[in-house]
Amino acid sequence: MNGPPPPTTRPVDIAGLRVALVGPLPPPDGGIANQTVQLARLLRESGAEVELVQVNPVQPAWLASLRGLRGAARLPPYLWRLWRAAGRAQLLHVMAHSGWSWHLHTAPAIWIARLRGKGVLVNYRGGEAMDFLNRSAALVRWSMRHVHALIVPSAFLAEVFTLHGMSAQIVPNVIDLARFHPPADAPPHAAILVARHLEPLYDQATALRAFAIVRRSLPHAHLTLCGEGPELGRLQQLALDLDLGEALHFTGRLDNATMAALYRQSDLALNASLADNMPNSILEAWASGVPVVSTDVGGIPYLVRDQVNAVLVPPRNPEAMAQAMLAILQSPEHGRALARAGLAETQRYAWRQVAPLLTAQYRRVLRRPPASGYTALVSRMLFPLHELLKRHTSVALRKRMEQTQWWPQSRLESLQLTRLRALLLHASEHVPYYRQLYARLDFDATRVRDLSQLSRLPILTKADINRHRTDFIADNAGPLQRFNTGGSSGEPLIFFQGKARVSHDVAAKWRATRWWGVDIGDPEALMWGSPIELNAQDRWRTRRDRMLRSLLLPAFDLSPARLDDYVSKLQRLRPAMLFGYPSALCVLARHAQGKHIRLDRLGIKVVFVTAERLYEEQRTLLEQAFGAPVANGYGGRDAGFLAHECPEGGLHITAEDVILEIVDPQGAPVAPGETGAIVVTHLASGDFPFIRYATGDVGALDTRPCVCGRGLPLLKRVEGRVTDFVVARDGTVMHGLALIYVLRDLPQIRAFKIIQESLDITRVLLVSVSGLPPSLRIDIISQFRARLGASVDIVIEEVTEIPAEASGKHRYVISKVATN
Known part of the structure; x- marks a missing residue:
């Protein structure tokens, strides 16, 4: 069964948000109308300002009877109300449905939101979506190009939209569990309830015929x-024909309180519909502790587990429907088991569970990149021209990735398998290193049928590449660019990248940047780089960076005078986004704090950090100093752009381009969620393949989905490089944090670096405030020995400064002892 993911990240915070909620209101009390009213109330209780724009205002009886005319009469005042509400709101939340409702209500709301420059979220509902989209998909897509988020209440509707080239995220219906709840005590009396309007779609005629069969075995059944509807007369006549008499009761329209009480008086809820999505009647029955029998149409099999929390039967089959009802009514324990399972399922539809999913989509709408101004000029024209001149395909790739990010994980894995097979086959035909490797292993790339078969190949190390570098170059490779890593974790790496690899990494980074409502062309400052990189900043790059409003602040020399200069440059630029190593940005933040300079007034929207492990205290410092959220990224020149954090806190893997494995010291996959070495296959690296490349990092995968709705898998954590772990004298492996915590909060120490030279010697470089007191020196040695071993020699060296690595990074711990 496909249900909503558990909300595991950011809390709900929509206080002050101005929402124009567009949809029908009762009467009649249909599912969409009731959900609209309920959603407005819940949003207001959460602190949002909600303005309702009703699409079905009450009309005079004579006008309401003229079907075509009533729609035309409603349209002008509706458009006027919509235009005014859009001017006041930050976003429009449109409750959408099939047929003329889409064309008269939803499509105008989308276009008015666009004209007003406001965000728009379409909340599509209804089990007739398949037929509607089969007829009108082209018209729907024409309007949907301007929608910032599409949400649906079920996996069924998400699949329907996917079939028509549109991505939808699941935000399920909300059930009021305070109103709908089981009775304290209700002895069985064979009371059956049908809680759908009297319309042909819901096929109450079959329900009546099935009930007549039930009465043969249970004459006392009721x-x-x-509800009400056009089928009332026909159903009353059918009831006479079936001689149902007083065993059948038509209630007419009921208010919500009466409806909830009626559920609690029932022993079984019946749904005979011919098309459906996620009927509230089933959820309400579950919440009321009532077992359910339903047809297996549309989205119902996505909601219900047959014989677990309900019983499913074919539509228009009164005999099967009657037998299912009798099985429950004649076996109370069976009915109670179904009811218990249904009641447990309803917890997924409580507001506390649904609210994080909805607010994640609201934040997505509100954080959309700028659609006008200089930023839009750069992102839509100047940067695409720049990429075209460099023969990069990053623009098209980014647009495709913004679609594939919403694919379900199964579809992404299918894409990975297709691309993996193409890469492995290409390597066997064009790359000398892999031709020889495949022959040695008797590995046939054409027989790869599953991602797990990738593990038949050995793990690739930096040493392998450095020893056989020219053999990794494909014989049909295009122009290649030389790269190298800084070697801060040990052996430097020299390798090559083709234009396809560069294009994919640019596109992945670009997509992740846009998650945060910023785009290429927004003012940005980058605090990283080494002297080698800076020498490459020629005139062309200088002009390009000026066009892109990009400022490079070298991170390898952070003297007080240079930091003063950086602060001044930031104050002049007022960047929308800041990129950098977390350690270097923290140095800048502390420097500004020491001089009482406010960095939170620069207008920075997001701080992107990468290339180092991000510690929680660093995140806290940066968020407080810059007044902006911190987004963690993971990747490198060698392995590629691997993962990035979304605004909901999920660290999403770039699954379209990379296959990321977590393995143990023997190279075998670890259990999901467990920590191990990170191994990467870059699927766009055909010119110089990286297949099962050991990044030197340690991390774990997350098995839970992110509330943002993206299908991209998640990293639970990246714990650092292998060299960030230290080994005690007895062989125990521990993260460097075990030693960092000893020094981090000591006021006498301004900076430090820990270097484990061997199992017997660990050096500690310290920058003290005014000399390290002997007692503190003894305490540090004692605490280090308690962790590493009593015989380990702890050498403390006081220095005036701790230089950065050649790459400009600042690392707290380096271990030269192998951990496996």
Whole structure:
């Protein structure tokens, strides 16, 4: 069964948000109308300002009877109300449906939101979506190009939209568990309830025929039909023909309180519909502790587990429907088991569970990149021209990635397998290193049928590449660019990248940047780089960076005078985004704090950090100093752009381009969620393949989805490089944090670096405030020995400064002892 993911990240915070909620209101009390009213109330209780724009205002009886005319009469005042509400709101939340409702209500709301420059979220509902989109998909897509988020209440509707080239995220219906709840005590009396409007779509005629069959075995059974509709006369006549008499009761329209009480008086809820999505009647029955029998149409099999929390039967089959009802009514324990399972399922539809999913989509709409101004000029024209001149395909790739990020994980894995097979086959035909490797292993790339078969190949190390560098170059490779890593974790790496690899990494980074409502062309400052990189900043790059409003602040020399200069440059630029090593940005933040300079007034929207492990205290410092959220990124020149944090806190893997494995010291996959070495296959690296490349990092995968709705898998954590772990004298492996915590909060120490030279010697470089007191020196040695071993020699060296690595990074711990 496909249900909503558990909300595991950011808390709900929509206080002050101005929402124009567009949708029908009762009467009649249909599912969409009731959800609109309920959603407005819940949003207001959460602190949002909600303005309702009703699409079905009450009309005079004579006008309401003229079907075509009533729609035309409603349209002008609706458009006027919509235009005014859009001017006041920050976003429009449009409750959408099939047929003329889409064309008269939803499509105008989308276009008015666009004209007003406001965000728009379409909340599509209804089990007739398949037929509607089969007829009108082209028209729907024409309007949907301007929608910032599409949400649906079920996996069924998400699949329907996917079939028509549109991505939808699942935000399920909300059930009021305070109103709908089980009775304290209700002895069985064979009371059956049908809680759908009297319309042909819901096929109450079959329900009546099934009930007549039930009465042959249970003469005391009673059926209640709720609601009103055009089928009333026909159903009353059918009831006479079936001689149902007083065993059948038509209630007419009921208010919500009466409806909830009626559920609690029932022993079984019946749904006979011919098309459906996620009927509230089933959820309400579950919440009321009532077992359910339903047809297996549309989205119902996505909601219900047959014989677990309900019983499913074919539509228009009164005999099967009657047998299912009798099985429950004649076996109370069976009915109670179904009811218990259904009641447990309803917890997924409580507001506390649904609210994080909805607010994640609201934040997505509100954080959309700028659609006008200089930023839009750069992102839509100047940067695409720049990429075209460099023969990069990053623009098209980014647009495709913004679609594939919403694919379900199964579809992404299918894409990975297709691309993996192409890469492995290409390597066997064009790359000398892999031709020889495949022959040695008797590995046939054409027989790869599953991602797990990738593990038949050995793990690739930096040493392998450095020893056989020219053999990794494909014989049909295009122009290649030489790269190298800084070697801060040990052996430097020299390798090559083709234009396809560069294009994919640019596109992945670009997509992740846009998650945060910023785009290429927004003012940005980058605090990283080494002297080697800076020498490459020629005139062309200088002009390009000026066009892109990009400022490079070298991170390899952070003297007080240079930091003063950086602060001044930031104050002049007022960047929308800041990129950098977390350690270097923290140095800048502390420097500004020491001089009482406010960095939170620069207008920075997001701080992107990468290339180092991000510690929680660093995140806290940076968020407080810059007044902006911190987004963690993971990747490198060698392995590629691997993962990035979304605004909901999920560290999403770039699954379209990379296959990321977590393995143990023997190279075998670890259990999901467990920590191990990170191994990467870059699927766009055909010119110089990286297949099962050991990054030197340690991390774990997350098995839970992110509330943002993206299908991209998640990293639970990246714990650092292998060299960030230290080994005690007895062989125990521990993260460097075990030693960092000893020094981090000591006021006498301004900076430090720990270097484990061997199992017997660990050096500690310290920059003290005014000399390290002997007692503190003894305490540090004692605490280090308690962790590493009593015989380990702890050498403390006081220095005036701790230089950065050649790459400009600042690392707290380096271990030269192998951990495996």
